[in-house]
Amino acid sequence: MKKQLLTILIVTMFTLVTNAQDDYVLQFDASNSQRLRYLTTEHDVLDTKLNGATDYTIEVWVKPTSTEINNTVVLKRWNQFAITLYQDDKKRFYFTHYSASGNKFVNSQYNVININEWNHLVVICNSNTNSIKLFANGVEVTGDSLGNPTTEGALALETSPIGTNNFYIGASGxxxxxxxxQVDKIRVKNEALNIGDLQSDITDADYIADSNTxxxxxxxxxxxxxxxxxADSQxxxxxxSSNDCISGETWWVNLSETLSTKKISETGGFSLYPNPTENKSFTIETTNNESIQQIEIYDALGKRVNKTxxxxxxxxxHLGVEFLKSGIYIVKTKTNKGISIKKLIVK
Known part of the structure; x- marks a missing residue:
């Protein structure tokens, strides 16, 4: 086995700051009846790729900013499927499978939705394992009507949805x-993916459409x-309200500048030293031979101040951070095995 080459990089972040492309999310306000509508046509990409699909993966990043979430629709294809937040006090969600023979509801367990934080909600239907599973933030949360863990059999999507089959985000239609x-990174594919292969963080790179999307x-x-x-450039x-937007609604929010500090918690995964740092530099060293892919620094307000x-x-x-003022920062390190978070004190 070849010995992995140890690469030591000396980086002065003041001169090598990377200016990443702005990453926007879509914001909705129920009081303005805001929604997104995709008008479908016969034999379009939704028809050809989803009608009758026996395997599929539906995923969305969602950040509810109101505690009133009962029966609020995140996304829906009319007469085929929907993901809906449910029960204010139970903080759960459910998947609706629409069919001419009768609708089926697949519930999550209790307390899987975090208010004012990003939640990655996923539905995976796998015909080979005869299962449909719900996931929240990478963890399976399929539940019964009382919130207890359970299993559900696969549900093929309706072959010929009745009537208009538009796709909606932020409302039922x-x-x-x-x-x-807020909502971001919605993807629907006609294949059963593995939860471990999906995004694990709202700041992960955007997906790219392929032939199954x-x-x-x-x-x-x-x-x-x-x-x-x-998936089709449409x-x-x-x-x-009344299908017309007026000036004043906020739709687009720059995620890069508004990462919530509530998402940041200290974990292991790498060494950071010296900490506190007095000479405006520090070293990051991974454990278990993990390879560093990306480092981000956030200030105490949750604003990203650097990404490399x-x-x-x-x-x-070895990082030089001469541009940072004295204070407390969060260092987020992404490796080939996951993400680790640590606090950094700059004196």
Whole structure:
């Protein structure tokens, strides 16, 4: 076995700050009846890739900013499927499978939705294992009506959805159940993916559409009243009360500048020293031969002040941070095995 090459990089972040592309999310306010609507046409990408699909993965990042979440729809394809937040006090969600023979509801367990924090909600239907599973933030949370863990059999999507089959985000499409909060990175594919292969953090790189993708919204337009389904390059329209938006609604929020500190907690995974640092420099060294891929620094308010990417086989990095003022910072290190968080004190 070849010995992994230890690469030591001396980086002065003052001169090598990377200016990443702005990462936007979509914001909804139920009081303005805000929603996104994608008008479907016969034999479009949703029809050809989803109708009758026996395997599929539906995922969305969602950040509810109101404690009133009961029966608020996050996304829905009319007469085929939906993901809905449910029960204010139980903080759960459910998947609706619409069918001409009768609708089926697959519930999550209790207390899997975090208010004012990003939640990664995933539905995976696998015909080979005859299962449909719900996940929240990487953990399976499929539950019964009382919130107890349970199993559910696979549910193939309706082959010929009745009537209009538009796709909606932030509302049910019937003028009810509006959502208040932020949404990002929605993807629907006609294959059963492994939960471990999906995004684990809201700041992970955007997905790219492939031949199995029916719906993909990364919401990086940043302005205007349309969002593009990257699976077919067709526009979806942003709508408000009476189907017309007026000046004053906030749609686009820059995620890069608003990462919530509530998401940051101290874990292991690497060594950071000296800490506190008095000479405006420190060293990061990973454990278990993990390779450093990216380092981000956030201030005490949760604003990202720096982001740097690294080449393969980087196990130790020396960072100069002369531009940082004295204070407490969060250092987020992404490796080939996961993400670790530590506090840094700069004197």
């Amino acid at each position: 019937s003028g009810t159940s509006y959502f208040t909060g 029916a719906i993909l919204y990364n919401f990086n337009e940043g302005a205007g009243l349309i969002a593009v389904n990257e 526009n979806a329209s942003l709508q408000c 990417a690294f080449k393969e086989n980087t196990l130790l990095v």
